[in-house]
Amino acid sequence: MSTRVWINGTFFDKHDAKISVYDHGLLYGDGVFEGIRIYAGKVFKHAEHIDRLFDSAKSIALRIPLTPAEVIAAVEATVAENKKVDGYIRLIVTRGPGTLGLDPRKCEPQIIVIVDDISLYPKELYENGLEIITASTIRNHPNAVNPRVKSLNYLNNIMAKIEAIRAGCLEAIMLNHNGEVAECTGDNLFIVKKGVLKTPPIDAGILEGITRNFVIGLTKQLDIPFQEASLTRHDVYIADEMFLTGTAAEVISVTKVDDRIIGTGKQGPITRQLRERFQKLVRE
Ligand code: PXG
Numbered sequence: 001m002s003t004r005v006w007i008n009g010t011f012f013d014k015h016d017a018k019i020s021v022y023d024h025g026l027l028y029g030d031g032v033f034e035g036i037r038i039y040a041g042k043v044f045k046h047a048e049h050i051d052r053l054f055d056s057a058k059s060i061a062l063r064i065p066l067t068p069a070e071v072i073a074a075v076e077a078t079v080a081e082n083k084k085v086d087g088y089i090r091l092i093v094t095r096g097p098g099t100l101g102l103d104p105r106k107c108e109p110q111i112i113v114i115v116d117d118i119s120l121y122p123k124e125l126y127e128n129g130l131e132i133i134t135a136s137t138i139r140n141h142p143n144a145v146n147p148r149v150k151s152l153n154y155l156n157n158i159m160a161k162i163e164a165i166r167a168g169c170l171e172a173i174m175l176n177h178n179g180e181v182a183e184c185t186g187d188n189l190f191i192v193k194k195g196v197l198k199t200p201p202i203d204a205g206i207l208e209g210i211t212r213n214f215v216i217g218l219t220k221q222l223d224i225p226f227q228e229a230s231l232t233r234h235d236v237y238i239a240d241e242m243f244l245t246g247t248a249a250e251v252i253s254v255t256k257v258d259d260r261i262i263g264t265g266k267q268g269p270i271t272r273q274l275r276e277r278f279q280k281l282v283r284e
Helices: 024-028 046-059 068-081 123-128 155-166 210-221 233-237 269-281
Strands: 004-007 010-013 031-039 087-094 110-116 130-134 171-175 181-184 188-193 196-199 226-228 241-246 250-257
Touching: 004 068, 024 087, 031 046, 046 068, 046 087, 046 210, 068 087, 068 110, 123 250, 130 155, 155 171, 171 233, 181 188, 181 233, 188 210, 188 233, 196 210, 210 226, 210 241, 210 250, 210 269, 233 250, 241 269, 250 269
Parallel strands: 130 171, 130 250, 196 226
Antiparallel strands: 004 010, 004 110, 031 087, 087 110, 171 181, 188 196, 188 241, 241 250
16 A cells, blocks of 8 residues: 555645645745654654644744644544554644745645654664764754754754765764754764763753653663763763664664774663663553
């Protein structure tokens, strides 16, 4: 069966699921989105994703023409239509088709729900860890469009991703405008130093990742000392363990940064413990 895509209340086959070339989502990257997992037939942290979508939209003065409950129902209907048990959801709200100018006033927002499969990192990478670099492209300044907004405009992150790929890596650390460690291009970042788990605070200029928040919650259950702390590249280089969190990657260890081996060069014990607990809980 072809993938069925929900657009403004109607299902279309993947190849017929089309939006206008006048859509400001295309013309200007004007819109917001969410990437969400389906585990064992259940939409993971559904309410949290919908809250973040509405917050992102509000921040960019985009009016979503449905209530949060209606968006939740549309996502559930699309999961059911595609009979998906494990998969990935892309929920998108664009400013919609308008004139060719920047002025959004003529635009009619469009809501799109795609339910498809997720492409996963190879299994060995979770044991051996990722090698990453620090990108020279910085994360958006919080006084521009705040990085908490999950907007359709990912160009800074894509530039950093291209730097990673050119260096033969899959991810890159992005620094903020003060030169502090912010996050990776599509994942939040954690380090472990002397038994304490640390991650940059939201005001470092990062996306408030839903996986990040879930992992922070696990530290209490597992009695792992945790703090939000501003981090430099030095802190990263001398860390005992490092890992990334994100909807796609889940919890994945990092064992090399800018050619420095992190810890033992293998997935560390706290990373393993959090990853195992994560894997267990998402299916409960
Ligand atoms: N930071 C940024 C900048 C992100 O885009 C995360 C952190 C993790 O957030 P969640 O809520 O997923 O734990 C993201 C995730 C990709 C990709 O292909 C990543 C994201 C969106 C779309 C694609 O890596 N966002």
